[in-house]
Amino acid sequence: METYIKSVNLTKKFGDYLAVDKINLDVKKGEIYGFLGPNGAGKTTTIRMLTGTLKPSEGEVYICGLPLKDKEIEIKKMIGVIPDEPKLYEGLRGNEFLDFIIGIYQLDKKETISKLEELTNAFGVDYLNDYIGDYSHGMKQKLMLISVLMREPRVMFLDEPTVGLDARSARLLKDLLTKIAQKGSTVFITTHVLEIAEKMCDRIGIINEGKLIAEGNLDELRALSKEGNTSLEDLFLELTGNEDVVDIVEAL
């Protein structure tokens, strides 16, 4: 299988602080990769380095076999990114933003617009004529999502994409991502909703304090547990050393 996302010793230091420490990733074509970790573990930092918005202190990134360092523009055309916060041009209307995206990625007009229609109907986006500045968080998130999904990128990075989405849209997104992966795209997703990771992801990586501490499918992760934890939640807490929640709650 082709490798679509590859990182070699990916490292980021903010001053003296080591936010991401020598991470090696190898995500294949058609795979859904869940990237889990406690707050501040370095997930967003990793995604930013993988997508070229943050320069690594050390290490290399390859997307679909191309080095990110030299082929930034080509790679940006192939990937789709949902950042952790949907920050969009507030002075534009929704449809003007889509217009901008279609123009800038030089997408086929007819094809994209018919896809766009399906997506707006599916997500219930009927507010494209209004200014983005007036949207709610979830509305912006949906606009961001459809602007990426309409392009059917080969590799998708999603940083906590379900935050702010209503139950229906979150479900729709999960199903769409699964379908996209079946068609051969790769999905790299971070989330705090372990149920998403459990149900959707083919493989899961767990990052803690900048280090990738475990990787594999659910069965492989279960095998790592010394205490025989089988639910992903217990596993996650055991591996990230946060099992003491139970004691803390009792103490409170």
Place this chain on the structure above:
Amino acid sequence: MREFLLLYKYASKITKPTKNRMLNFSNVLGWIISLILILLLTIPLGMAFYEIGKSLMIPLSSLGLDYNGYLFDIYMFIYPLTFGLMAVLTLVPSMVFNIYESEDIEFLFTLPIRRSSIFIFKSIMGLSMGMIPLAILVVVGISYALLLKVNLILSIIAMLFFIVFLLFLSLLLGAFFARIMTKSSAKIISQIFLYVSIIFYVVLMNLIPRQMEASPQDILNSFNSFFAIIHGDYSYLLPINWFMYLVNLDIRVFGLVILATLVLGYFIYKNSNHFELESGRGKTKKTKGVSVSKHPVINKELRLTFRNPQNLFGIAYAIVFPIIMLLINKQFLSGAMFVALFASMYTSNLSMQLMSVERKTWPLIMLLPVNDNFILRVKALIPTAIYTFVYLIVLIVSYFGIGLNPIMFLSVIPMISVLLFSSYFGLYLYLKNPNRDFNGPAVKLNFRENISVQFTSFLFGLGSIIPFVMLDYIDNNSELWFKAIAWFGPWLILIVTVVITTRVINSTKKILNNWE
């Protein structure tokens, strides 16, 4: 009061602190330089005003009118009206947008602070925009006081009261507009403001006599009916006359202004306690189709430029003021000075503002498959193109209006270079400090930065224009240096700005490449 101090103390702490902590000195320097700049701008105007006044301080009674004033009062009526209105028109949108666009306002609302404090505090932060018209007002007032030979100190104190009145009026209008405007409709209302002010200027333009040629009798003939407004029995009740009466130390008006200010203050207080940021978005069910444009980036920038009312004001002032000035004075130079002034103020501001949009939505721009340098170029070229266009309009109007020597059209070439320099320099300064805050609609450079970009652009701009005007004055007796400046000045500036701009571009590219 305690609330204000707290708000002020934390106003600058919304964003990450910058490393450079020794800004105090340069801040003081910045204040001094901007003061000098304002003086440079206003003193010539005051002197010109004084000069016109000297020949027109003719008692109305001696002209056969039954009023207790001077012929010159017509100017003292029109100028304060123009600049007072300009001050209010600049202040109100600036304050409203300062409120709407500040990122911490939602947070401030959750704090146990009275809404009026938040509102007034945020408005005050938007006041600096109106400083220039207010300064002009003061200078005009001082000239008039000198002509009247009244006690200058008392006159100045009276003027300050008037300015407080104007500020309060703007605050009240701001409170009103902040209440009724939704974020999007705020933009529309400001556009209406803009049209009103343009219409006003045009009317004014036709009323003002061509003062260079007009004899006192001409002025009297065209403004005869005005004196009833200025010096009628109840004229002192009209706020548009207050400034003149105050400078003249009219005690009745003094009382009126204080009363009006107190009343305004009361309303501001009441009104602002209820102010909130509702978004009355009218849902439009019918979705317009997506139209795909050939130049997505340029399209986007233009939309963002023209939807920000501050930019519209900036562009409109740069067109309207120079045209008024050159038609009044029948002299290209006095118009051109204003073009250079406005262009140098707004070009860099516009380019920075276009860049700040990307910072606000960061990392969106980094995710798009476009070259950083292309983005940079668009952000610099759009403001340059807009203000080149503005300059061309002023040239064309001068050509048809006052028979400008067509050779002046050549000055567009160095001017383009100066404008490019201005926008790139602005971008460079903006990007140099990555923690620049977005608090408020206009991008805030510190004073030193602001002055360095605006002052140099202004000087370069004048340097490209004045020598062309000098060409008209060259004759056989002209001295060599005069000829040299006239012939070579603009082209020297062209070369200098091209060289500096190339350097600035390179440094900016480096910064941009390290943006993260």
